[in-house]
Amino acid sequence: MIGIFGGTFDPVHHGHLRPALDCLQGLGLERLSFVPLKVAVHREQPRADAQARFAMLEAAIQSEPGFAVDPRELLRETPSYTYETLMSLRDELGPRRSLCLLIGADAFAGFLRWYRPMEILEMAHLVVMRRPGHDPAEEPALRDLYRARGCEDAAALAALPSGRIQFQDVTQLGISSTRIRQLIAQGKRPRYLLPDPVLDYIERTGLYRTGSDG
Numbered sequence: 001m002i003g004i005f006g007g008t009f010d011p012v013h014h015g016h017l018r019p020a021l022d023c024l025q026g027l028g029l030e031r032l033s034f035v036p037l038k039v040a041v042h043r044e045q046p047r048a049d050a051q052a053r054f055a056m057l058e059a060a061i062q063s064e065p066g067f068a069v070d071p072r073e074l075l076r077e078t079p080s081y082t083y084e085t086l087m088s089l090r091d092e093l094g095p096r097r098s099l100c101l102l103i104g105a106d107a108f109a110g111f112l113r114w115y116r117p118m119e120i121l122e123m124a125h126l127v128v129m130r131r132p133g134h135d136p137a138e139e140p141a142l143r144d145l146y147r148a149r150g151c152e153d154a155a156a157l158a159a160l161p162s163g164r165i166q167f168q169d170v171t172q173l174g175i176s177s178t179r180i181r182q183l184i185a186q187g188k189r190p191r192y193l194l195p196d197p198v199l200d201y202i203e204r205t206g207l208y209r210t211g212s213d214g
C-alpha cells in the first residue's frame, strides 16, 4: 500500500511531517509521496514559487527513507486537481494496488466540493488526519459518506485498492504554514515549528519577509 499527501507546503512544517510519519508507520505504507500543488483550486495561490516549495520539501524529507516528493502537479500548468493526479498515478500503479490519499481534517471538511470527489474515492482511500481545532465530519453529507465508507483498520484498507475512509489518530500539532509566514513577516523566527534545513532555505532566500497573511 502506498500513500500520497497533497498540499501547498508553503512552507512544509512539522504539522505535516510528524502526522505523515504517523500514517506511514501506523498504516504500514511502503512509501509516502508529498505532492505539492502548482495552481491552487480552493484557496489563495501559494506565496513561494513551485521550485522553492519543492526544494523545501526535499530538504525536509532527506533523512526519512519512507518519504518522497512527487513533482507531477508542478509539471502541469492547469489547476492542480487531485482527480487528475490520481488518474496519472493509477496509470502507473494499475487498478489493484492499494492507494491512500492523506488529507487533514480541515481539507476533508470541504471534500464534497472538490472536483469529482466520488471518482477520487474510486481511485484511492481517504486517510483523514485529525487536526487541532477541526472536526473532520461536521457536515451531515460528510457524516453519511463516512457512515457508508468508514474503516478503522489498516488491514482492511490494504485489502482493497480504494473506496474507504479512515480517520487516523496522529500527533496533534497546532502548526500552520500561515502562522509561520506571519512570524517571518513580523521579523520573528519560526524555529522548532519546521525542520532546520527548511528554515535555513527560507532565511537564505528571504522568503516570506514581506507579508500578506494579516
Ligand code: ATP
Pocket: 006, 007, 008, 009, 010, 014, 015, 016, 019, 102, 103, 104, 105, 106, 107, 129, 130, 131, 132, 173, 174, 175, 176, 177, 178, 179
Ligand atoms: P496554510 O496555513 O497556508 O493554509 P497549512 O499549514 O494548512 O497551510 P497545507 O500545505 O495547506 O498546510 O496543508 C496540506 C495538507 O496538510 C492539508 O490536507 C492540511 O489539512 C494538512 N495539514 C496541515 N497542517 C496540519 C497539521 N498541523 N496537522 C494535521 N494536518 C495538517
